[in-house]
Amino acid sequence: MKHQPSNLNNINTNHLSDDQCIIALIDINDLGDQEKQHVTICKHCQSQIKQLEMNLNTMTQKILSTVPPSNVLFRMDLKSNLTQRVKHIFSFQSALQLKPLFLLITLCLVMTTVWFNPLYDNVDNNTVSIEASANELAELTDMYYMEMYPMPSFYMDLTGPDAEYFDNEFMEYVDPSNNDGS
């Protein structure tokens, strides 16, 4: 595999391994002194490193070519619509696709809220019966007052001396059979 570099008497004659090529590509100063000297002279190792670099650059170009061009003009005064997409989760369509786990958590939360609700704790049988009897008493009181003090009933004499104060329209309304208004 190894090609021996020519005119190398005092320095390392072995070519760089694959891993050393990567190290040299990342930062040549991380190689040992002998390897560094070797790279400066050996064209084979230089070409190996260059080949690796070219491969990575080709890969980069290929990947960048997959990026579709954007027609959006980015400007300072434009805000992204990320918030709109977050709002989308509350839409009806998304509600249909809710996950069972999320539903379960929601149900647990609702049950916990009801269970630990302070209003729920205060309502006992005594409170209910007291409230019921109070309402009953209020209703009976109303009925009692209605009987004791009935609404006054009075009669108006439409043919008497005050009849002149009523116009024809009113008289027709009160007594439609009397068309002459008398």
Add this chain to the structure above:
Amino acid sequence: MDLKEIIPLIEKAQSGQRIAQNQLIDRCAKTIYQTVYIRLNSKMDAEDITQDIMFTMIQKIHTLKQTSAFKSWLFRITLNKIKDFKRKKKFLFFIGGKQEIEDVMSYNSMHSCDDQPDMIIHRKTLSNEFNQMIQCLSHLEKEIFLLRWVDQMQINEIAQVLKKNENTVKTHLYRATSKIRKHQSLYHLIKDEGI
């Protein structure tokens, strides 16, 4: 994104000049869009996040002390935004319609108005091969590999972006490159002639 050309624009943008800010956005947007797209594989998401990054960049540019560190600063914003987005996406997958979101993402990743169907398929195949190839890397190795070989950043810039020691970056990059070199998909990708 040539830093020497950008530095005067950065200084003007820091002083609040609107034209310089928009010029700076024009210079950086394409690189950032590519960076985001390669990590998310969705055109719609990449456009949204790029817009968000550009907005944050201009909002926070006055906090940048060294203009020479602009590129690493911008990439740090980018990676943080991508991380945030992935977290949000996990939340959406958890409570929302997974299938619908995946369909939309898949469609948008392939679709572009001018594309022929065979071009779309070729693009999708390449993208799948690449994703399959980098699956063998750990999260940090993947990030360093992408920053070095796809985004063409230097070791010291990567160290700044990820807030890691340069030697740590080199070690992870060495491991990642070594794994990728042994991966068969790399040679498929390189030999692929395209359409």
